[in-house]
Amino acid sequence: MSDDTNEPFPWKIRPFKKADHDRSAFDCGVPSLNDWLKNKMSQWEKKGFSRTLVLVKDGERAVRGYYALSPHTVLHEALTEDQGKGLPMVDVPVVLIGRLAVDQTLQGQAFGRDLLLHALRRIYRLSLAMGVRAVEVDAIDDSAVRFYRAYGFEPLADQPRKLYLPIPVVRTLFESGAKPRSPRRSAVP
Numbered sequence: 001m002s003d004d005t006n007e008p009f010p011w012k013i014r015p016f017k018k019a020d021h022d023r024s025a026f027d028c029g030v031p032s033l034n035d036w037l038k039n040k041m042s043q044w045e046k047k048g049f050s051r052t053l054v055l056v057k058d059g060e061r062a063v064r065g066y067y068a069l070s071p072h073t074v075l076h077e078a079l080t081e082d083q084g085k086g087l088p089m090v091d092v093p094v095v096l097i098g099r100l101a102v103d104q105t106l107q108g109q110a111f112g113r114d115l116l117l118h119a120l121r122r123i124y125r126l127s128l129a130m131g132v133r134a135v136e137v138d139a140i141d142d143s144a145v146r147f148y149r150a151y152g153f154e155p156l157a158d159q160p161r162k163l164y165l166p167i168p169v170v171r172t173l174f175e176s177g178a179k180p181r182s183p184r185r186s187a188v189p
C-alpha cells in the first residue's frame with residue numbers, strides 16, 4: 001500500500017522540507033493554524049514532536065494544505081463505554097492528527113478529504129509496525145467536528161472536540177474502497 005494513494009493529481013502530499021516548501025502565503029482562515037505552520041512547526045519537527053505533511057501543486061513550492069501527526073495516549077477513563085469495550089484497562093496508544101488545514105482558496109474542493117485519507121493511510125501503515133489502537137483528532141471548532149464525524153470519528157467521553165477513530169474502522173474504510181474524489185484528478189492509475 002503506497003502512502004501516495006490518496007494524492008489528488010496533479011497535487012502532491014509530501015513530508016515538509018524547508019528547502020522545498022514555502023509556507024509564507026498559507027491562510028486557512030484560522031489564525032492559530034496559520035501561526036503554527038509558519039512559526040512553530042519547524043521546532044516541532046526538529047524536536048521530534050510531530051511530522052508535518054504538506055499539500056503542494058506539482059512544480060510549485062507554495063504550501064496549500066497540511067496535516068501533522070504525533071504519537072499520543074488517551075486515558076482509559078476518557079473512552080466511552082463503547083470505545084473501551086474489550087480493551088485492557090490501560091491508557092490507549094493512538095496517533096494524534098493535531099492539525100489539518102487547507103488554504104482558503106482551495107476549501108470545498110475535497111482537498112481536506114484527500115489530506116485526511118492520506119493521514120489515515122499513513123497511520124494505518126504505522127499500526128502494522130507498532131501498537132496503535134486508534135486515531136485521535138483535536139477539532140478546532142464545531143464545524144471541524146462535523147467534518148471529522150463524516151468519516152466515522154466519535155467524541156471521547158465528555159470531550160466533544162476530541163474525536164476518536166479505532167484502527168479496525170480505518171481498515172474497513174480502506175477495504176470498502178475510500179479513494180480520492182474523481183479518477184480524472186487522481187494520481188491513482
Ligand SMILES: CC(C)(COP(=O)(O)OP(=O)(O)OC[C@H]1O[C@@H](n2cnc3c(N)ncnc32)[C@H](O)[C@@H]1OP(=O)(O)O)[C@@H](O)C(=O)NCCC(=O)NCCS
Binds near residue numbers: 098106
Ligand atoms: C475543515 C477543512 C480541513 C475541510 O477541508 P475542505 O477541503 O474544505 O473540505 P472538503 O472539500 O474536502 O470536504 C470533504 C467533506 O467534508 C465536508 N465538510 C467540509 N467542511 C465541513 C464543515 N466545516 N462542516 C461539515 N462538513 C464539512 C464536505 O461537505 C465534504 O463532504 P462530502 O465528501 O460528503 O461532499 C478546511 O475547511 C479547513 O482547513 N478549515 C479551517 C481549519 C480547520 O477547521 N481544520 C480542521 C480542524 S484542525
